[in-house]
Amino acid sequence: MVKRSGGALLLSLHIDRESGRLVTTQVFTAIREMILSGGLNAGERLPASRTLAKDLGISRTTVIEVFERLAAEGLIESRTGAGTFVSDALRENRPAAASPPTDAAQQPLSKPRLSRTIARASEMFNERLPHKPRAFTTAMPAFDAFPLALWSRQMSKHWRDQRNIVMGYSDPHGYGPLRRAVASHLRANRGIACEPEQIFIVGGAQQAFYLIGSLLLDLNDKVWFENPGAIGARNSLVACGANLIPMPVDDHGLMVEEGLRLAPDFRLAFVTPAHQQPLGSTMSLERRFALLKAADKAEALIIEDDYDGEFCYGGHPQPTLKSVDATGRVIYVGTFSKTLFPALRLGYFVSPPALVDVFNQVSNAFLQGVPSANQAVVASFMEEGHFAAHIRRMRKIYAERHQVLCDAAREHLSGLLEIVPTDTGLHTIGLLPDDLRENEAAAAAGQKGITVTPIERFSIAPTQRNGLVLGFSGIKPPDIVAGVTTLASALEGVHPNAGTGRVV
Incomplete structure (x- = not known):
């Protein structure tokens, strides 16, 4: 370092005046x-x-x-x-600077020891699914149809509220008006009789799953878990030390009799009754009552994940599992990530009356709550009727986009991918021929800029299904058609019988 009487010479310090940094x-x-x-x-x-x-x-x-x-x-x-x-x-x-190994064979420093729970759980974690709004990313609401101008006005109004409300710590249980609005919405639209005190606002559904699992599960407690099933919930529950029991799913939902055979002493069950994630089936009323009966006998609880059940466009929806629960076994989880948009990081759950006090205690001890301003905007959005209008509009849009996908698939994907129609939600599945493997098909599609997810990715044990999960909600109809033609080209490139006269 060159020295001078004025101190160290720091002329090598570079200032980028074009940078956005101060x-x-x-x-x-x-x-x-x-x-x-x-x-x-x-x-x-x-x-x-x-x-x-x-x-x-x-x-x-x-x-x-x-x-x-x-x-x-x-x-x-x-x-x-x-x-x-x-x-x-x-x-x-002074912290010691890391020096590169002098010998190529030198072993790196050992990694810090993880807890047994997380070490085991990390073996089941997958990389995050891509969330780009393109064909056929899943779990993407229609950003193009969201009333952003209305939302901006609501946001501006609430940022002019009292500073202690906007900038201070929020209620760890949730903003009171939002809890009341959610309770009212669930009573009117999902058939769930609940009080605002049973509603807990959290930073997304996945936080709800982890909080519930932390409260209810001891290490290695058995959890009935749909196979294939929701990845986010799976990650949250295994991080709590759960022993997930893979539960087969058919067109009527989780197979309760098989669960009683595999693990009659289960502590918790996780289900997506309205629109099974990812297969898309709806749990029959018979299965719902069978599950409730099994849980009551085992003194177990049930997590009902209603992640996109608001979007039923094929007739009158089935009642929620929570709405037919007479014994207080169901914890209902909802999210605004699908009904509004993911960046809100806002979800909620409905506690059974017997668990309200303990959830209050845990929330007070560990949670700081999610930003009050976001909650206040959502509360106003619901109270003024904008939320209900938005849901109705999205149902029509998603029904249209689903139909466009089915029509385009019949024209371009016959013999390559059989789209399974759905009447709920933001995605569906496509079944591949036996001689075309799903991982190979997904990789080929990815090389052409198309996102499709193998069903296997959602599975914790092998299944008999060979197919892909396709989201259609977040892309406009012309992009759906273009995506289908590109997907057809990708699948033809890896299908062993391509060009030999495919037969439907």
Whole structure:
């Protein structure tokens, strides 16, 4: 380092004036890195603020602010009449820089030991599914049809609310008006008789699953889990130490008799009755009563994930499992990620009356709540009737997009992929011929910019199904048609009988 009487020469410090980062932040970060990496030694004198400002072509006020921030972190110290120096404390305590191995065969440092629960759970975690709004990404609402101008006005109104409401800690149980609005909506539209005190607002459905699992499960407790089933819920429950029992699913939903054979002593069951994730079937009323009876006998509880059940466009929807639960066994989980948009990170669950007190206690102890402003906007959106109008409009849009997918598939995918029609939700599945494997098909589609997900990805045990999951809700009809033709081209490229006269 070149020295001069004015202190260390810091002319190598580069300021990018085209960057969106503040100059103060750039200078602070650069000097901090020099100190921590050893570029500036303990005890070394820094230039005077006036000198450094002149060297860098910035204001002295900026340099003084940088020095104050560095001093607050204990990285520099001022000495009266002498100047500003790198802290002597770093002589002994500077973090050691990682050095590359000198020998190619040298072993890296061992990883920190994980808890047994997470070590086991991590073996079941998959990489996050892609969430780009393109054909045929799943779980994507129609961003193009969302009333953004209306939402912006509502947001602006609530940001003018009292500062302690907008900026302070929110109620860990949820914003009162939103809890009331959700309870009213569920009573009127989902047949669930509940009180606002039973509604708990959380940062998305996955947080609800983890909170419920943490409260109810001991390590290795048995959980009936649909196979194939919802990935997010699976990850949350295994992170709680659950022993997931893969439960086969048919056209009538989870096969209760098989569950009684495999694990009659289950502690919890996870189901998606309105629109099975990912197969799309609706649990029959007979199966719902059988599941409730089994849970009552085992003194178990049930998580009902109603992630997209609001979007039934094929006639009158089946009642929710919660609405026919007479014994208080069902914990109903809903989300605004699908009904509104994912960036809200807003979900809720309905506690059985017997668990309200303990959920209150846990929420008070561990949760800080989700931003009040977001909750307030959603509450107004519901109270003023915009939410119900939005749901009705989305049902029509999704029904149209589903039909476009089915029509395009009949024209372009016959013999390659058989689309299974659905009357609910944001996605459906397509079944592949036996001689075309789903992972190979998904990889070929991905190379052409098409997202389709193998059913196997949702499975915790092998199933007999060979197919792909296709989302249709988040893309416009012309893009659905274009996506189908591109998918057909991709599948033809890997189908062993392509070009030999496919027979439907």
